[in-house]
Amino acid sequence: MGIIEGHLAGGVLILPDRELYHFLTQRIGNYKELAPYFPVYRRLKDMGGFLAVYAVSHDATSDKTPLIPKGLDGNSLKRRSLTE
Numbered sequence: 001m002g003i004i005e006g007h008l009a010g011g012v013l014i015l016p017d018r019e020l021y022h023f024l025t026q027r028i029g030n031y032k033e034l035a036p037y038f039p040v041y042r043r044l045k046d047m048g049g050f051l052a053v054y055a056v057s058h059d060a061t062s063d064k065t066p067l068i069p070k071g072l073d074g075n076s077l078k079r080r081s082l083t084e
Contacts, residue, residue, distance in 0.1 A: 003050075009050070010050035010052070013052070013053045014054050
């Protein structure tokens with residue numbers, strides 16, 4: 001919206017790829033989910049703005065490294081109560 005309204009010249013969106021997404025503790029979008037919107041984002045250059053999108057991943061995983069436990073705060077409490 002900032003680009004469309006002329007408040008920003010551009011921005012960078014950094015997203016996890018599908019493999020890294022599995023290890024994250026919060027619900028966030030990933031590259032594959034947002035790819036259908038890229039034609040809309042391409043129109044920003046006609047407005048004099050730009051949006052760069054980068055997908056990041058991890059190098060490796062290990063069964064010896066403990067996972068970060070998922071929290072019970074915020075929306076996770078709501079989700080947990082719905083499944084119990």
